Amino acid sequence: MTYLTKPKLHHPALKRNDIGFTRRDYEGAVSTLCAGCGHDSISASIVQACFELSIEPHRVAKLSGIGCSSKAPTYFLGDSHGFNTVHGRMPSVLTGANLANRELIYMGVSGDGDSASIGLGQFAHLMRRGVNMTYIVMNNGVYGLTKGQFSATADKGSVAKRGAVNNDAGIDLASLAIIMGASFVARSFSGDKGQLTPLIKAAMSHPGAAILDVVSPCVAFNNHAGSTKSYDFVRDHNAAVNRLDLIVGAEPMEADVPPGGMIEVPQVDGSNLRLRRITPDYDPSDKAGALGFIQEKAALGEVATGLLYLEPLPRDLHGALNTIPTPLNQLAEQDLCPGQAALDAINASLR
């Protein structure tokens, strides 16, 4: 860890966004994670994304479970709401918070242990309910806090730092999320902010359950030859399907379409998601195709990254429950508890 606080001085040309904040205003405390941890890069990408989206920090709620990844919310968005929940239980606390106050922007931060082992059930149900949130998995394939045992996302056949070989099948959280009904599923790599930051922006703008599985190398325990979650391995085996630019507002597409072509996906809020194709003919709205593509790449030992699946017109939990637009926490007592007469009427309707 670093003992110093980051100096308050900043580059003299540091920009301000539309609401007057600099990128530095979105930072948190200095990280106590190991030097070189991929999680810190993801934190930096979240900072950059929130700055670029001109999000007011007090409108964000960041929730996490337990683990290295779940410590990370301390290191970004220092002026936002935060909740460090029980191990693997971030999804249920977040769901509750979202039901109580639908106006906040929810970000769940979790790791491969927190999401794929103890919290796998909660992970699956959050996706199928379509809670409007951004679920970021900082996925390094090992238990860093307990010194590097394989986690449930470690690929079968990958080798631990001390030489042990993983015999169990790895859980692919991206595929699982697609199957479970997430409406925005992406994968990225902490070492590629050019791809990661726009994906975070798109996920935070997505009105439904958005998951970002971010491969985030553990420099201390999983960055060696034989690991499939190391900087070198991911760089050498990264099969990016597309690059993403988020266009806020319905601006027309620029004339210079890149060689691979473009896909433009209109969003309910009027903004456009613009995808620059890298893999020809990859259609992120084709659920079965997406699952097949991920499997094909995995069979080749490659990691499919980019926006893998997107349901253009998603419905979230509030839509399914038909809750009123006003956040529940803003309703007065007589609205929330309308009295005996109302209860009697409900009971009568069920007889």
Add this chain to the structure above:
Amino acid sequence: MRATDITDPNYFHKVVDCQWACPAHTPVPEYIRLIAHGRYSDAYMINWKSNVFPGILGRTCDRPCEPACRRTRVEDETVVGARKEPVAICRLKRVAADFKDDVSGLMPRAPEVSNGRKIACIGAGPASLTVARDLAVMGYEVTLFDQNPQLGGMIRTQIPHFRLPVSVIDEEMDYITSVGNIAFKQREVDSLKAVLAEDWDAIFVGTGAPRGRDLAIPGRDAAAANIHIGIDWLSSVSFGHVDTVGKKVIVLGGGNTAMDCCRTARRLGGETVKVIVRSGFEEMKASPWEKDDAMAEDIPILNFMTPKAFHVEDGRLVGMTFETVRAEYDEKGRRSLVPTGDPDPYVECDDVLVAIGQENAFPWIERDIGLEFDARWDMPVVDRVTLQSTHPKVFFGGDAAFGPENIIWAAAHGHDAAISIHKLLEGEDLKDRPAPLMDVVSQKMGIHEWSYDNDIRVDPRFKVPHRALEESLANLSAEVELGFDPVLAFKEAQRCLNCDIQTVFAPKLCIECDACVDICPMDSITFADNGEEQDLRLRLTAPALNADQDLYIGEGLPTGRVMVKDEDVCLHCGLCAERCPTGAWDMRKYFIEMTHAGQA
């Protein structure tokens, strides 16, 4: 861009902005750290070696280092709570001089047996004294000639004692003469030919710019008794020949001499002292702090007024008229002062001090001795690097070489001339200059411990305490600036960013995890595809628009990208190295010191 060659001593030297800007290249951050540690004697000796007159310069230097200070580029008004200000480098130098122990034992001594070579220095000011010190240490026998009875030159004659006490001058003159083999003779040299005919192996001319410019306007002759040339008048005050001045005084001129004149006049009985300059206030040549100090003594500075005439009544000066002007600039940016047409202001006065510039004067150098003079300026032709004139045995330095500059330039010239003289007499090529000495040491003490204080302070610049105004004005030799006490000195020293502790990058170790990019508070680091400098400068995390500051390029990364660090606003906080998992970044102290005569 090509990978940066960090073995080139100039590369990291340039990053130490203050040291690079100093004519003598004094290792500033090194001595400031020593001051913070309370090691005043060591801080003094680093200065003494480099600039010869730490106590004197710590009060009088023109401080080319301070405008260069990185803090003027990185401070943020809202964070610091005051305007961007450099570290008070000059006044910290004085701290080293004020609080040092007895340093006489640390001073070098001339060898017991001289090398038999005899050098004459004409003029006993800062340039000659530097030559004498550097050469005497090597066994040369050096003789200094001056028209005044004591060593020091303009240091002693032109700087008022309320800025520079005599005791400080005497002490630092003693350190030089106590080296040994240095003789001083009061002698007004009136012929270089005659000196050349004497038995000298080389001659150094350090006679300064001794002639104050006069003002030929109507009334000048009639009022002569009350019109004084600034530097001559200061010299007379310094030697006690003048101890009074009229109640109403006009000082003409906007340089530091004018500031010394007006403040001296306030102490000799001047009640209404005004400084009147032709240019605008902002364009004045005087250092900003000297203007501040003058105005603090109730001396107004009136600008855009060109002297027109002296007025005499009953044979006595009574006032001056001026013409009001304004500045106009042509398309090349050249300024001309154009009359505004307003009525000419009249200013009453009893005495006028003329401080409108200084000139070189070499009536004592014959023009037929093989020493070439520039036809246009009537200045000797002197090599900028070797300081040799066209006469191989004659060298020039200080103001005598290229016109009026300041003490720190004189010291720098002195060092260079001493190198040249030694090379000449050794039969070596004078153009072959010695490379600076460079020492590179990692500052890593533990996983997150460094042997320097890397926590960045956001304190605004601390002010040097001053003596109370009434007390100052009542005593001509009472020093106005009281200097930092050790507590203030420590606080001010902590503002230094340690720019000599360099960020050194080893591409072979880098895994491109971005930890340094993420932690850098100044957005100085980028990993990018290589390109031409102009293109690369615009593609960085923060565009590098200050072309005076280099980009540090590291090549040989796994992805084929390059590491680009913009040196411009780096705080040298070392967080890149703290967050680096592989030790690809290291903080290393580059101690760079100019090589003086005989060290190569």
